[in-house]
Amino acid sequence: MTQTNTTDNWPQVRQAAIEQLPAQVVEFIEQCARQPHPESQLISVLHKVQHHCGYLGEMQLDAVAQLLQLPHAKVAGVASFYHYFRLTPRGKLIIRICMGTACYVKGSERVAERFKEELGIEFGETTTDGMFSLEPSRCLGTCGLAPVIMVEDEVYGHITPDQIPGLIEKLMVQAQQKQAYETDSQAPNRK
Numbered sequence: 001m002t003q004t005n006t007t008d009n010w011p012q013v014r015q016a017a018i019e020q021l022p023a024q025v026v027e028f029i030e031q032c033a034r035q036p037h038p039e040s041q042l043i044s045v046l047h048k049v050q051h052h053c054g055y056l057g058e059m060q061l062d063a064v065a066q067l068l069q070l071p072h073a074k075v076a077g078v079a080s081f082y083h084y085f086r087l088t089p090r091g092k093l094i095i096r097i098c099m100g101t102a103c104y105v106k107g108s109e110r111v112a113e114r115f116k117e118e119l120g121i122e123f124g125e126t127t128t129d130g131m132f133s134l135e136p137s138r139c140l141g142t143c144g145l146a147p148v149i150m151v152e153d154e155v156y157g158h159i160t161p162d163q164i165p166g167l168i169e170k171l172m173v174q175a176q177q178k179q180a181y182e183t184d185s186q187a188p189n190r191k
């Protein structure tokens with residue numbers, strides 16, 4: 001699917017596009033599209049979509065391209081160029097492993113390796129069940145607890161590789177609860 005509202009089925013194309021995005025995001029994009037240079041709004045639009053959808057998937061990128069009347073390749077190119085845009089869904093919980101100096105000298109690399117092994121993913125990836133993403137982090141400001149990881153707002157200190165399987169089990173319960181809560185709260189509509 002590519003853009004252009006010169007197509008004679010524009011109402012259907014627009015409808016298909018807006019179904020991919022929350023109503024307030026569609027409203028924002030359509031405001032941008034009415035401005036003289038909609039392409040200059042592209043980064044703001046992508047930020048907004050990511051903020052509401054969590055990531056920029058193919059369907060969302062295509063919807064943006066349609067509604068802003070820009071080539072899909074341009075939208076996808078900008079989304080993939082900037083590291084702060086995520087092109088894949090994130091897990092229910094983000095496990096951040098501090099790779100700062102204090103943590104590094106206390107073994108954060110071994111902690112990271114064990115997480116990768118247990119979860120079957122690398123940094124920047126999400127488990128196939130969508131529960132966990134793994135990310136490296138700069139100093140989390142709690143060097144006295146090194147090595148440190150952070151999950152949501154909670155800091156876990158003095159982590160050893162052997163603690164990780166048990167910790168993942170505990171975090172799985174938390175991730176499932178979060179998923180159930182989100183499913184309940186999003187059930188009526190996606191606005």
Ligand code: FES
Pocket residue numbers: 098099100101102103104138139140141142143144146148
């Ligand atoms: S280096 Fe890890 S918390 Fe500071």
